[in-house]
Amino acid sequence: xxRMKRGFRMVSGVAWRSLAWGCLCVGVIPVVGEEPKTPAAxxxxxxxxxxxxxxxxxxxxxxxxxxxxxxxxxxxxxxxxSWSQPLEILRVVPHGxxxxxxxxxxEFDTEKLDRAITDLKLELAAGEKSLEVARKxxxxxxxxxxxxxxxxxxQSRIAAEDLARFVAVEKSLADEATRxxxxxxxxxxxxxREELRQLEQMYKDKDLTEETEEMILQRTRFxxxxxxxSLKRIAEAVEERLLLGLPRQEIEVRRAAETAALNLERIRGxxxxxxxxxxxxxxxxxxxxxxxxxxxxxLEHDRAAATVRAPRAGMAYYGRLREGTWSTASVAAxxxxxxxxxxxxxxxxxxxxxxxxFRAKVEEKDLxxxxxxxxxxxxxxxxxxxxxxxxxxxxxxxxxxxxFDAMFAVAAKxxxxxxxxxxxxxxxxxxxKRPEALTLPSAAVFRDxxxxxxxxxxxxxxxxxxRIVKVGGTVGxxxxxxxxxxxxxxxxxxxx
Numbered sequence: 001x002x003r004m005k006r007g008f009r010m011v012s013g014v015a016w017r018s019l020a021w022g023c024l025c026v027g028v029i030p031v032v033g034e035e036p037k038t039p040a041a042x043x044x045x046x047x048x049x050x051x052x053x054x055x056x057x058x059x060x061x062x063x064x065x066x067x068x069x070x071x072x073x074x075x076x077x078x079x080x081x082s083w084s085q086p087l088e089i090l091r092v093v094p095h096g097x098x099x100x101x102x103x104x105x106x107e108f109d110t111e112k113l114d115r116a117i118t119d120l121k122l123e124l125a126a127g128e129k130s131l132e133v134a135r136k137x138x139x140x141x142x143x144x145x146x147x148x149x150x151x152x153x154x155q156s157r158i159a160a161e162d163l164a165r166f167v168a169v170e171k172s173l174a175d176e177a178t179r180x181x182x183x184x185x186x187x188x189x190x191x192x193r194e195e196l197r198q199l200e201q202m203y204k205d206k207d208l209t210e211e212t213e214e215m216i217l218q219r220t221r222f223x224x225x226x227x228x229x230s231l232k233r234i235a236e237a238v239e240e241r242l243l244l245g246l247p248r249q250e251i252e253v254r255r256a257a258e259t260a261a262l263n264l265e266r267i268r269g270x271x272x273x274x275x276x277x278x279x280x281x282x283x284x285x286x287x288x289x290x291x292x293x294x295x296x297x298x299l300e301h302d303r304a305a306a307t308v309r310a311p312r313a314g315m316a317y318y319g320r321l322r323e324g325t326w327s328t329a330s331v332a333a334x335x336x337x338x339x340x341x342x343x344x345x346x347x348x349x350x351x352x353x354x355x356x357x358f359r360a361k362v363e364e365k366d367l368x369x370x371x372x373x374x375x376x377x378x379x380x381x382x383x384x385x386x387x388x389x390x391x392x393x394x395x396x397x398x399x400x401x402x403x404f405d406a407m408f409a410v411a412a413k414x415x416x417x418x419x420x421x422x423x424x425x426x427x428x429x430x431x432x433k434r435p436e437a438l439t440l441p442s443a444a445v446f447r448d449x450x451x452x453x454x455x456x457x458x459x460x461x462x463x464x465x466x467r468i469v470k471v472g473g474t475v476g477x478x479x480x481x482x483x484x485x486x487x488x489x490x491x492x493x494x495x496x
Contacts, residue, residue, distance in 0.1 A: 049494050050458055051444055055487040058437030058480055060473040062369050062376075062429045066360035067324065068410065070351035070421045074311050075320045076105060077347035082298035083113055086340040087306065093348070095318045095332060096420075099310040105348045106335065108306045117299050124292050131289060134282045141278050145271055152260075152267040159253075159260035166253045171246060178241045185234040189227035196220045310350050317349040317421065324359055324405070326422055353420055358390050358408040360427055367397055369431045370406060376429030378410070383417045390427060432473050438481040444493045445471060445479050456492040457485055464496045 087108035093099060199220055203213050310316065318335055319327030327347075334341045358378050362370060372394055377387040390408035397404050408427060412419060445453050453471050456464040469484030485491065 050490045050492055051441055053438055053440055053481060053485050053487055053489045053491065055436055055438055058432070058434050058439055058473075058478075059430065060369070060432035060475050062362075062366060062431055063426060064360035064362060064406070065424065065426050066358050066378075066408075067424045068356045068380075068419055068421055069321060069324075069359055070349070070353070071355040071357050073314075073321075073349050073351035075347060075349050076308055076311060078106065078108070078305060078308050078343055080298075080302040080305070080343045082295050083116070083302040083343060085112060086342045087112070088340045089335065089337050089346075092335050092337060093316045095316070095328065095335075097316050098314075099316050099350060100313045101310055103310045105308045105310055105316055105350075106346060107308075108341075110303055110306045113299065113303050113306065117296065117303065120292060120296050120299065124289065124296065127285070127289055127292065131282075131285045134278070134285055138278050138282055141275055145275055148271060149267060152264045156257075156260040156264040159257040163253050163257040166250065171250060174246055174249075175242065178238050178246075181234055182231075182238040185227070185231040189224070189231045192220070192224040192227040196224050308348070310348075312350055314350045315353045315420075317351060318347075320347050320349050321421070323400075324361075328422070351421060354412075356410045356412070356419060356421065357393075358388075358410055358425070358427060360406045360408065361403045362406045363403055364399070367404065369429075370395055370397075374429050374431070376408065376427050378408070378425045378427045380417065380419060380423055380425040382423060386413075386417055388412060388416065388419070388425075392429070432480075434480075437472070438485070438487055439478045440481055440485075440491060441493065442474055442477050442479045444491050445469065445481075446495065455481075455485060456496055458490040458492060464492050467491075 087110070089106060090109050091104065091107040093103070093105045099105065196217070199213075199217055203217060317326070317328065318331040319329075331346055331348075335346055370392060372392060374392040376390050376392070378390050379387050389411045391411070393407050393409050395404075395406055410419075440455065444455055446455065447453055452468055454466050454468050457467045459465055467484050470482040472480030472482050474480070
């Protein structure tokens with residue numbers, strides 16, 4: 001009996017009609033009479049290449065190994081919607097245990113799952129505040145968008161006007177004013193010197209100079225010195241203004257105009273994108289919140305499903321039946337209290353142990369022996385002195401690795417041994433049984449191109465004669481002859 005795979009989701013069904021039972025063998029058992037040793041006419045031995053048509057019992061039986069399966073069952077597994085980490089098993093039903101609907105099959109420790117739910121709830125609470133801020137900022141951004149655009153246009157226009165004014169008026173006026181400052185300084189020095197010269201000339205004609213007149217001369221001389229220094233300073237300032245100041249001022253004015261124009265272009269190009277970006281960011285936050293809410297709902301559903309319960313009354317088997325093989329061993333290795341098991345690796349089959357069917361594998365060469373309603377008996381491997389009546393159900397010959405599944409309905413005997421799914425046995429079906437059948441070795445029966453069968457009967461004169469025959473079943477190297485020859489006739493085993 002092959003071993004079954006593992007698994008774990010709730011799947012209901014009346015029967016696995018399409019599952020195959022591996023490693024089963026089918027055979028037919030012939031029962032024919034012994035070949036009589038009839039001497040040839042005249043006391044001579046028959047030729048070596050001839051055989052005699054025999055009459056005797058002929059049985060055509062089909063035997064196959066297989067296993068019992070449940071007719072009604074439900075597969076249950078813990079397949080979380082969101083949770084993917086291993087969970088420790090707290091309690092688990094024993095393999096083959098009887099359960100009622102709603103009884104726990106396995107219970108997991110949900111501490112990690114509970115923490116994940118709590119963390120996600122806190123994240124949702126914090127995200128709700130961020131989402132609320134984004135919702136309020138978006139209409140403000142939409143309202144300030146035209147104001148920012150208008151302000152950028154105004155700044156660009158002012159900068160352009162300043163540049164035009166500087167080039168057209170202020171530059172030449174500043175140049176003229178600077179040069180006039182130099183001329184004014186020169187004129188002030190000239191006036192101061194002339195005034196000093198006249199005072200010195202006036203006071204020189206007198207013999208004595210009064211103290212007041214000396215003071216006036218001293219002050220006038222200082223005015224001349226001050227005018228000379230002022231002229232020097234203004235000359236240097238004029239030179240700096242004309243060579244550096246005005247050109248630099250023009251550069252700054254032009255740069256301000258260019259910067260304002262570029263800023264306007266930037267705002268025109270990016271401000272709508274920034275607004276759209278805010279809208280998309282808000283939509284993304286809304287989407288992420290919806291995803292988090294969905295995941296929270298899934299985690300809470302997983303939390304509720306962490307105790308897997310029986311959907312029906314019956315017997316709980318570890319694993320499931322796939323293609324005739326139970327996955328009990330692989331599931332039993334993990335269905336242990338204290339074992340941390342990843343989700344989806346433990347599954348149970350809750351079945352009705354009182355309703356069974358028998359699955360066998362039939363070779364292609366024996367398909368012609370099968371018919372719906374074919375009766376037989378199964379001898380369970382564990383109870384060799386017991387047989388159970390079975391009947392072949394609807395049969396669809398779909399090949400599976402060179403063989404075919406045949407499903408037999410089981411009619412358990414009252415008071416017989418308790419049979420359970422997974423037990424093995426051998427089925428035997430009598431296809432044909434005749435006590436007085438004519439048979440020949442199959443090698444003595446030949447086929448024509450049109451499909452008809454014939455033999456070469458040896459006459460009294462020893463010459464072969466072609467005879468068309470009608471054949472029945474063939475088993476164990478012998479073929480039943482329904483008509484065409486009689487008992488005791490000799491036929492050739494090779495063509496003449």
